Amino acid sequence: MHNILYSNNSSYYSMIARLVLAEKAVAYELHNIDIHIKMEQFSPEFVSIQPKMTVPVLVCDGVNLADSHQILLFANKHFSGPDLCPAEDEAAILKSLDLHYAFSIEDLTMGKALRKSPIAGFALGCGLKRAARRCQELMRTHTEFKSACENKLKLEDERQRLILSKENNYAQVLAQAIKLCDSLEVELSQHEFAASKHYSLADVVWTVFLARLVMIGFESFIAERKHLNAYWQKMTQRKSYPEANLCTKMPLKFLLKVMFALLFKK
Ligand SMILES: N[C@@H](CCC(=O)N[C@@H](CS)C(=O)NCC(=O)O)C(=O)O
Structure with a gap:
């Protein structure tokens, strides 16, 4: 399978996608989408992949999964590696995801x-x-x-x-x-x-x-x-x-760059 993940480093839902793919040991091509400074989620190329203009999006052999919840379930079902939602615990796992x-x-x-x-x-x-x-x-x-x-x-x-x-x-x-x-x-x-x-x-x-x-x-x-x-x-x-690559800190330099873009860029 050829997998492409459109993701942003500090995006919460992108982190979910990256973590499940890491747990399943899935190889993928990573495309970073700058949603803060360049606002690439509004580029026509990206919108044709994800009309909701959000990350993450996982494209697997031409199938687009444009939501982290969907990516979790799809990744577990379609990739090898440990079963992260075994039948005996499925109800409790799905309830926890809903929460x-x-x-x-x-x-x-x-x-x-x-x-x-x-x-x-x-x-x-x-x-x-x-x-x-x-x-x-x-x-x-x-x-x-x-x-x-x-x-x-x-x-x-x-x-x-x-x-x-x-x-x-x-x-x-x-x-x-x-x-x-x-x-x-x-x-x-x-x-x-x-x-x-x-x-x-x-x-x-x-x-x-x-x-x-x-x-x-x-x-x-x-x-x-x-x-x-x-x-x-x-x-x-x-x-x-x-x-x-879970993000637990926003480096000051990055925050200043974002702030500058938000305040002064068109
Ligand atoms: N329900 C979606 C939510 C995705 C989402 O809200 N992503 C945020 C980043 S964490 C985003 O792309 N924001 C950019 C925007 O809304 O323009 C999911 O679970 O993947």
């Missing part, structure tokens, strides 16, 4: 950034407007993407309202994140891994969730829970962890 995907990691990440500094808030606002401008430009120059662009613009609009409104749902999202850590702690007190006694697809998503908590400064949510802390240490020692 994970019901949570808005974007609201948590953005909400935290907005509270960290007013400059971050201003830059985010500029970024959202810049994304909308790129999308409108694409719609003008490539009418074949009209309906994809209209859908994306609706989402961008929704993002602007939710993220920038004073009454955004941060307190609620933060409480949900803590509740997820509590329920993981309970699960991990009962079995070695997140959904069963074996490593599974659930561990792929929860490892990325914990990596994101670290990235946005919530390592204490992990450290203060005994089982969760031991689990996180164990996950970071797996062979797949460095292979998937």
Whole structure:
């Protein structure tokens, strides 16, 4: 099989795709899509692969999988390597995946950034407007993407309202994140891994969730829970962890570059 993964280094859902492919030891060609500075998700080439204009996308012998949840299930089913969703644990694993995907990691990440500094808030606002401008430009120059662009613009609009409104749902999202850590702690007190006694697809998503908590400064949510802390240490020692290049830090240089682009580039 010839596999191409369109991914972005710090993108949460791209990390899920990279981690499951690393666990399954799948070889692939990596195409980095710069979604922050160059905003390559709005390039006509990429939109013809992914009309939702998001990463990750896995292309396997011409089949496009344009969502991390789909990639998890597809990778487990179609590639050799360990079965990460065995029949006897399937119900618990799928339930754990549903719990994970019901949570808005974007609201948590953005909400935290907005509270960290007013400059971050201003830059985010500029970024959202810049994304909308790129999308409108694409719609003008490539009418074949009209309906994809209209859908994306609706989402961008929704993002602007939710993220920038004073009454955004941060307190609620933060409480949900803590509740997820509590329920993981309970699960991990009962079995070695997140959904069963074996490593599974659930561990792929929860490892990325914990990596994101670290990235946005919530390592204490992990450290203060005994089982969760031991689990996180164990996950970071797996062979797949460095292979998937999980991002737990935003280098200052990169943040400044993104900030500059959002504030000053067209
Ligand atoms: N449901 C999708 C969500 C993908 C997604 O939201 N990706 C973000 C990065 S983590 C993205 O590409 N954002 C760029 C944009 O929306 O313009 C999945 O699970 O793959």
